[in-house]
Amino acid sequence: MIFFIVNLVRLTKLNYKNMGNPVSTNGVTLTLVDFKKFNNANIDAQYRATGPLVNISGAEGGSATPYTVTVLAYIPSNQQLKPVDNTSGLSLQGNQIYLNYYGATNMQILNKQGGWDTVSCRDFRVEFNCNEQASQYDLYYIQFTYQLDSGTPSVDAICVRDQDDDPETDRGTVTRPSTPPPTL
Template structure:
């Protein structure tokens, strides 16, 4: 997929419904030395005041400029044929370090930007920047304190992520 935008797919996964608002991979390549350690994630306030269970998430992340293989976990939103998916993992505990240096455990809703690249991370010279915006609606009463999106290569080299919460909550480091 080169500079193509995909929109509109909807998938039910576990206890949520995910809708792809937009996904695009930019043609311009970025040197590996300039790539951030993990995705940049922003969650918006509820999209619809009448439905407080719906949220919009914007993600900036990177795909390696290398041949990708089929993704095994393909239960989520298909972003690039059979090679890139946004998958929902569920609610899992995540630990944050507060300003006092102590850890607090919160419940986090985990999403994964999954792809499968067999090239070792240190051999990848360039990446593509990807823009992803999706919405999710909670279908049960199980709420999370934060969400996080992990950029995960199914081949073991990459496992990165950013944790974020709704903008009306204090940032995790202020616990």
């Protein structure tokens, strides 16, 4: 049995000029609240989660109230990061790590009956760009708010991905099993 323990007190606060400065894109306004790197995390690729760990403060109800999203994202630590292609969102680390918003999209999710339901989601991505598949990762704490701009409809859920812009290692596609899941 393998245990992975992180001391939450040992975070490095990363101060960037756009902390707290709002960015409007695709019908929402994003504001970076906090961005920190866990010290000495160095997580081996085989132990990292397949996606970021995410929490949202509440469900969208059509009001203009900002929603707070907290993300734990895995970024390669043993690779030189290159500039990302899309810089329309929040810069987290220069032009190398960005939080981008791609608008609302429909996604298929597995339901309790073993079938598929379509839900509308906001598509957020923590984006970086490196040449090769990484073997070591650092863990980052990202907290941001988003507020719906006037006329932007609410959705059922949010989707947050940590994504390498290199299309050979991460295409950001929705994957389904080759055989249908058993019915319950």
